[in-house]
Amino acid sequence: MNPNTCKWLLLLGLSPVAAWAAEGGASIYPHGVENFMAGALPPPGVYGMLYGNHYRAGRLNNADGDNAHVPDFRLRANVLAPRLIWVTPQKVLGGDLALHAIVPLVDLNVRAAGQSQHKTGIGDITVGAALGYHHSEKLHSIAALDVYLPTGAYDKKDLANIGHNHSAIEPVYAISYIQPKGLNADAKFGYIINQRNKDTDYRSGDELHADYSVGWAFGNGWTAGAGGYWMQQTSADQQNGERLPNSKGSAFALGPSVKYDSGKGWFVTAKWQKEWQAKNRPQGNAVWVKAVMPLGGKH
Template sequence: MKMLKKTKYIALFTLISTQVYAVENGVVAFPVGVHSVLNGLTTQPGENRVYNYTAFASANRINDSDGNKLPVKFKAQIAIEALRLDHGWETRLADFTLSSGIVATMLNTSITVGNQESNKFGMGNFTIKPIIFGLVNESGTLHQVFSPLDLVIPTGSYDKDRLANPGFHYYSWQPSYGYTWFPSTNIEVSGTVSAAINSKNKETDYKSGATVHLEQMIGYSISPTIQLGLQGYYYDQLSDDKLDGQVFLDGNRSRAAAIGPQIRYSPKPGVAMALKYQRDVIAENQSQGGKLWFQFSFPF
């Protein structure tokens, strides 16, 4: 009975069901998996910096709360292009540097559930990063970033009756902490801890539960410009989903983990690009598949 309800729910609420981008219907508002490249470094005072993220995600199954495949035809393919612009302020707060940023996204989504198929290309949601605190120790071996006020706003293309939606229709507060530690010249250990606390989707009366995310990377530089690494993430939903103010099903809590290789190329200081792949090894109450990322950043 629970499985039948879950299958009906997938078709009813018609939201994208891959853990790439948005927890309504197993979709997480935080872009889990993005943080694996020099997580603790931030924009310097007086500097402007661009970050570009390109991701291709695919999944051909959706799982129940035990991680078992649901008996429904499912396929998702999503291409994401995200552009982030940061500005470093000249003002400092004690030992902290200060910066701000904004992220804009475009998505091309293709979703099939049962006999329903939907495709949509459009603007995703904007993320506003009002204040970012940066801190580095005297030796330069430990860099830290605190971003307490990140807010995703529902500016993306959304229709509650459409299966594929580039945007999701609720606000999401996403505080985060990131670090990068260089224990030696050739070794990098970077990680990010973050959360997503979501408002209610007023179109569907659905409120997604809060999630916490851990992203981690360990890399070894085989030359001054090339680094090989292993990276991945884990996230867990801490509170229940609610529909019309009531707990939905058994809470519909999602949980996921992925791991994969990464290669980073840094042609000069301050410039970096990375190619990485993440394969889901845990997927509960959500889709299961993989993601390919290409990222780069440079000052201007």
Template sequence: MKTVKNRKRAALGIAGAIALSAMPQAAFADEGGISFWLPGNFGSLAAVPGTPGWSWATVYYHTEVSSAAGARFPRGGRIDLGIGGQGDLAIFGPTYTFAVPGLGAVGSVSLLGFGGRNNASVAASLTGPLGNTINLSRSEALTDIGDVIPQVTLKWNKGVNNIMVYATGDVPVGAYDPVRLANIGIGHGAMDFGGGYTYFDPHSGNEFSGVVGFTYNFKNPDTQYQSGVDFHFDWGASHFFTPNVQLGLVGYVMQQISDDTGPGATLGGFRSRIAGVGPQVGFMFPVGDMQGYLNIKGYKEFAAENRPEGWNTWVTFAISPAPPAPASAKPIVRKY
């Protein structure tokens, strides 16, 4: 019985940490190979309500992707052929979690940012309607700050069942220039809405989570290019071998469901797709009177369409309020 309660407490703390790392970021898809949603944001225990209070998370994200030399990608008024890239980003920010009595839910508000280094290359570049010259090969690197990402969530728990709804978006204030290959910001605003479910049974230590979302991209004011609507599904499955150690798998699927539009959409709808799967491991430990969480997960990508593919790794370190102790842990006071 004590192990079950410890597993439930661990899940509450880990859920708060995972909520902090669930942050959209620039990845490869859509215009110039850049999309708002970064597949893999959500994972295990995504819908489990966290402990009320302030939390902080820092995520190191590394990715390496490439496409065939003949693959074409629109970028405003030009077409890039055979793009590749490597990114090293630090994602960080606070989250405030609170009870919502009228709804019987636990809410959270996050304001997240990021910065780092992006290396990008093309095998060739063709002249487009804006008169860009042809380059046989070109590469660039940029170290700078990215956009600002606000996010809100509502979560409900009933026994082993947990439900979540969320809304997030992109405030395009990061480093972006339409003539550059390497950017940190995406150059346009975006909104993303979705919901998720987590099954978690403290008795068995098993859990499964899935989160579905849709991204609406606003028009890029510099290129007048508007990327289509993206559908994404992130999932995670794990087992708690101890109350503080979990092992499992993670995965994602992302599919563009509407066409790109605008004067630069010379390749037509250019709908993109990607999928990925890989392992994960998580550890929970005390940090003073707070709770620390370290999670490492990696994805190998496949089934790419109109998008480079490769692999990516996430390392999350988060500090959040420790869950309340089980009632049985409180001292018993007897009256005589």
């Protein structure tokens, strides 16, 4: 067995590999989850959101972006993630104060080198607070702070883990330019500060990332365009207090994206994104669907 294969099997045996959490190849943040309307906070009220994701990868890439040739590697993750948002009537620093929570429900399959494992359950919960700004009828932005909680099941001996066994904090800034007919563009930027996994004494490096979308609204509720994500690990992983060389990850994804806005307070977005480049990570493709609906308040 070549050295690269041994390295990746070691990582798989120590840590989760999933679309929602990992220290051995993926990220605590579900890259590409956001789409059109990412930076537009709705009026005060309570809103329900539902994210759906299917992710599939058939290769793990090394630090050069080449296939690490882990034998028979397959990763498949299906996620349903309900999100509850309360946009309060309170103003803070000139913005609308909002609170939210996300609870992912994960179905995960991992296979590598003749071993396989299947797990289902609640993943790591995200909570956060945000301030929403409406600069004009077309331009909107959000500044937020999210906290990732280690609530998902984890065992360092398992091949697949739904949880990642450490917390993280993430400052977020999102901006949206929206026209009922014409150009629409969105970007959500975040900086993830990972904490230590106490069971493995492993600390994943910090990450800078962005979800993005750009499209054209046709004036009948439909918007079509493209979207994806970019991420770059800004610091190396550490284990037992030692910096691990060549451990920074990066990725870029792009694919078609659509949105339908009912004009009655609810809308749906959908996209398919292909990871065109990945380093120290799985490389695959994903389908994302997001539905937003008001549950109460002014709309």
